[in-house]
Amino acid sequence: MIKFAPKSSQPSAEVEPVVYVIDDDSGVRDSLGLLFRSVGLRAELFRSAKEFTQRKLPPVPSCLVLDVRLPGLSGFELHAELTRADVDIPIIFITAHGDIPMSVRAMKAGAVDFITKPFRDQDMLDAVSAAITRDRIRLDAERARFDLQRLFASLTSREQEVMALVATGLMNKQIAAQVGLSEITVKIHRGHAMKKMQARSLAELVKMAGALGI
């Protein structure tokens, strides 16, 4: 029997965030690299959307500073492609050609910010910091859900069944009658489920069941 050893997931707060910069203009690209470095942010620079899509993204809080006009795949097109591929990375659009319709289009498509060049360094840093915070929250939530799923998978099918019935608010006796077990056995299953799910109280177990959607 293979013993399931849950790999303790690293809380994202301890991971160094990354800012991805995609701009075909070397001046803008390099200066953004300098700016992020000056505040101790790790930045990765790309000259085209294609270069970026070839990079495998690590699960760390990150955001994308994306030029609208790019050779080949444009900024908007890359955004659409990322959305299609279910890559949920916050995007800050930058452009030297900004007008209202363009920014409206970007925000509607789900960009976190739209900044026109030239910009104030503080504006850019604020936008990046807000985007990274947002991504961190998203990553944490995703990770928590992932952990829960893994714990739930470690339960036996009987324990899962009992946990689901507990979550609906039934008493042990009722559960016993429903699944055709003795009340004492149900109690044992419930105890195992709580222990394996690392739930400190019955209320927490019910909340977990809610988060798992069972």
Added chain:
Amino acid sequence: MAAPEEEFFVLSDLSPGLTQKRVALAVVFGLLVLVFIAAGPLSGVQPRRIDAFVPAYTTAMFVNDSITAILLFAQFSILRSRAILIIASGYVFTALILIPWILAFPGVFVPGRGLIGGLQSTSWLYFSWHAGFSMFVIGYALVKGADPDRRLWRGTVGAAIFLSVALTTVLVLAAAYVCVAFEAMLPRVVLDSLRLSPSWPYVGAPVALVSIVALVLLWIRRRSMLDLWLMVVMFLYAIEIPLSYYPTPVRFSIDWYAVRIIGFFSSSLVLIVMLYEITTLYGRLLGAVRGRRQEREARMVTGEAVAATIAHEVKQPLSGMITSADAGLRFLNRPLPDLEEAEAAFKQIVAGGHRAAAVVDGIRTIFKTEGRKRASLDLNDLIRETLALMRGDLAKHRIRVEALMDERLPQVVGDRVQLQQVLVILMTNAMESMIAIDGSRVLCVASHMDDDGHVGVSVADTGTGIGPEDTDRIFNPLFTTKSDGMGMGLSICRSIVEAHDGRLWAAPNMPRGAIFHFSSTRSVSA
């Protein structure tokens, strides 16, 4: 001489289209049918004598003829053609002679007889009217074919019109005087207030002959729409006379009414056609004005796009410089300043400054038009010059150059530097697209002249070509397929070519690559 485009806009100089000719024929046939019905199956019918018919008919004719005369005088004031002046006077004549005619018509103002003159006066005035107008038409036909020096009126327009109206009035008065005062001495053409005498045709036939002469003259010299419709009028005049006498030589008979209707038609024809033409020309004018406005707006849009492109290109290095400076300051403001990083930031700023200067220089080259004038130039020379300019780059990338010059090419009027800019951009694009791939590299620059006399130049390469999805976009400002492209080269090219009244378009080259064509409509023969 009036300007050719002005002439084009007036009836008297517009040549009739096929539709016009068909309508004219239809009118003639329609009225002929009316004549045959009136003279044939209906000739036995005796309609009621309507006394009010004559004044109503005369009034309508008078108004029609006067308006036609005014419109023709208006045309004369634009064209200053003596022929138009004559035909306008003809319409004044028909309008004025109606006055003595109705005054002399028996039973209109006084029962049983005319207010002026005797029994014969009405018919003699009718003959004067028909013969007179036909004479004016003959005059028109003769003068319009005269040599150019005599065709145009040199004096003032007002004086000419006044003189014509005055002379015509005198003519009408003279005719009326003869028909009224010497009524007793004139041959008897009517028996009583209703019946025509057997001698009526002896006077009628020569009058009809005058109309036929006018018709023939117009036929020989026919050219314009006005000629066409005057021919119809003369034809109707010619059939009016026999119809007045045959089959029933009696006033208020069915064919007498038919004659009046035909007369009314012939008097309205030129007026209707002129009004129709004026409306059509007005519509055409409106269309032209609208077209010009759209063209101007399109140009403004292009201007806006170019301005936006420039703003974009300048902001790009500025943005880099500002951000680098910000970053440099942050490195310096650290508790322990990071001088190495700050230096890197300063280097970035310097590089950015140089790039900004280069962008500004590039824009100036493209738009430097001040103080420069368009001159006639030889496109073949320009192509050779440009190829020489780029020889170094072309050789470096092992690109074979083919120049197929049409040596019969006429000179074109244009801005030498701008047109060279177009060639440089097109050749640079061609070169860059060929560098991107392996295989034979051939740049073919050709000049040619098409059948319409337009001068064209094509730049063909064997490079990557244009993807079908990009065909519509390549001329848009900001569109580029190059990693360091400005996205304004082709949009600038198109602006320049369009400013030279030309067109710029792209097509795929076989077996691969792209061809860019541009043509200029503005050429001068060498």
